[in-house]
Amino acid sequence: MVQKTIKELIDKAVESLSLEKVDFVVEHPESFLHGEYSTNVAMVIAKSTKANPLEVAEKIAVVLQQAQGNLLKQVEKIEVAKPGFINFFLENSFFESELRKILEQGEEYGKSDSLKGQKIIVEYTNQNPFKEFHIGHLMPNSIGEAIARLAAFNGAEVKRAAYQSDIGLHVAKAIAYKIYKQVVWNSAEEVARSYVSGGALYEDDLDFKELVTKTNKLVYEKTDENINSAYEEGRRLTLDKFEEVYKKLGSKFDFYFFESTTGEFGKVIVHKHMDVFEESDGAIVFHGENFDPQLHTRVFMNKAGLPTYEAKDLGLAKLKYDVYPYDASIIVTANEQSEYFKVILRAMHEIFPELSEKTKHVSHGMLRLPTGKMSSRTGDVITAEVLISELKVKALKKIEESDRGIEDKERLSEEIAVGAIKYSILKQSPGKDIIFDLDKSLSFEGDSGPYLQYTFARCISLLEKAKEAGITSQFEAEFPSEVYEVERYIYRFPEIVERAQIEMSPSYLVTYIVELAAMFNKFYAENKIIDIADKKSSKRVAITEAVSQILQNSLILLGISAPRKM
RNA sequence: GCCCCCGUAGCUCAAUGGAUAGAGCAGCGCUCUUCUAAGGCGUUGAUGUAGGUUCGAUUCCUGCCGGGGGCACCA
Helix, strand or coil: HHHHHHHHHHHHHHHCCCCCCCCCCCECCCCHHHCCCCCCHHHHHHHHHHHHHHHHHHHHHHHHHHHHHHHHHHCEEEEEECCEEEEEEEHHHHHHHHHHHHHHHHHHCCCCCCCCCCCCEEEHHHHHCCCCCCCCHHHHHHHHHHHHHHHHHCCCCCEEEECCCCHHHHHHHHHHHHHHCCCCCHHHHHHHHHHHHHHHHHHCCHHHHHHHHHHHHHHHHHHHHHHHHHHHHHHHHHHHHHHHHHHHHCCCCCEEEEHHHHHHHHHHHHHHHHCEEEEEECCCEEHHHHCCCCCCEEECCCCCCCEEHHHHHHHHHHHHHHHHHHHEEEEEEEEHHHHHHHHHHHHHHCCCCHHHEEEEEEEEECCCEECEEEEECCEEEEEHHHHHHHHHHHHHHHHHHHHHCCCCCHHHHHHHHHHHHHHHHCCCCCCCCCCCCCCCCCCCCCCHHHHHHHHCCCCCCCCHHHHHHHCCCCCCCCCCCCCCCCHHHHHHHHHHHHHHHHHCHHHHHHHHHHHHHHHHHHHHHCCCCCCCEEEEEEHHHHHHHHHHHHHHHHHHHHCCCCCCCC
């Protein structure tokens, strides 16, 4: 990439001037007026040496200009600006060659091999059987899926894992309630309802509470026929439902881990490492604060001798490694678990140091209702399915209004609904909460998923019309020197993909792609793309094709479908 | 009480210590007899607060105010 070439040249120039070696950036200036790339190197150097930044910039620029002839062929001019920026303007031929590159590489465009040979496992959508699949679960799913796709796009071998809590108090509550009230389960919803009712009863009925505790133990022991069959039934109903929703969302998991197995394993690990853990009040705990004042104590085995989530996570890390010897394990969960994971990773560091190094916790914000945090415990939830279907209705209405002869309206409306949801989650930097208001609902306009989909469909439609008119994107060398603004933006895609991957933040890609779409739409409004009488038309068609390709590649990375017509 | 995270326009979000703090929504005014108007153009509007570091701070540091999360047998 040019960016790297420029950076290397600056390094050399700094060296030849025997200036101080510093950390600097080569970035795209905010405005096209300042060229394609800009560096702050002179200002950084000037800072430590108390020199005049503008003079330093001038000196470096002169050296760069001398080198320009052979190495910086693609740079048209180098300018020094105000406080001490050095700006690089690229040759028109650069944009043209990038355009060709995109058309040649197609869906490969933007791929890199930076993670080649790496085995990466991404764990996300950790939800619990016996509970609802609510809209809060859409966050880890959307983010985790995008992170997985970004890693694969950069050459990694990626496996997706779902870790589901199929054992524990929540399960016992649902089962105990079913038995206690003789409820019949026919659907996942009914199972989840038992869980909510059981949870409420657990709070105010001591007898029931005792029954739950007993049931919990029996679920672990698997000795009671009645409980076993209720367990299997509830588990199957809810897991099948999850699978249905995953399919709508476009996620397919390679591995499923269940707490019923990680628990056993975690238990063994804890008992084997009593030098790391301590017994306290009948439980086995890890005193995080002994290792780092920012950490706290967590219980790994409870008084009853059952492994807690902590021990289970420890077991999971090893279990994952056993089935898939990973170089990196990424775990996506809500940020309410951030502190928790710091402690777990510290404990893991004592036991499996090499695994803790490879594990990275990525946290996302919570999806909140205007009334506050959603709670599956109280049943104050909106399910993912309800949200999708409400948005589908809205999308369907639009499809019918525009009347473009869509064959499968049902499918398209779902693609749009899911696209709108995923976009709204992925557009913001992970870690921040989303306040979700169903009444205001999600936008299909402006900064939205459907806006991207619409722009893509528009490109496809244009390309089809161009083909009919006999205009191809294969333009010839004597092409007009004029560079459209959108061309100055499209070639950045690989850089953006790289950054989004490294920082595990799909939002960078979203920000970029919506900006690109806006630029293209402006380009579309200002120019007639297809014009037989105009020789420049083939270049505009080429730009359209390039944009459609980048939109498509981006949408795939984000896990948003790219319908060709809408 | 201790520990983390966050306060940007009326609303929802951007901005690796840099150039004039960007979008979208909502409001107002334009724009389809011509390639998809889910589009485009114009317009109003913001860094919680007080200091500090810096040539330069939304970004780093400190205090205060406000919000969220975590802190022993839930997941």
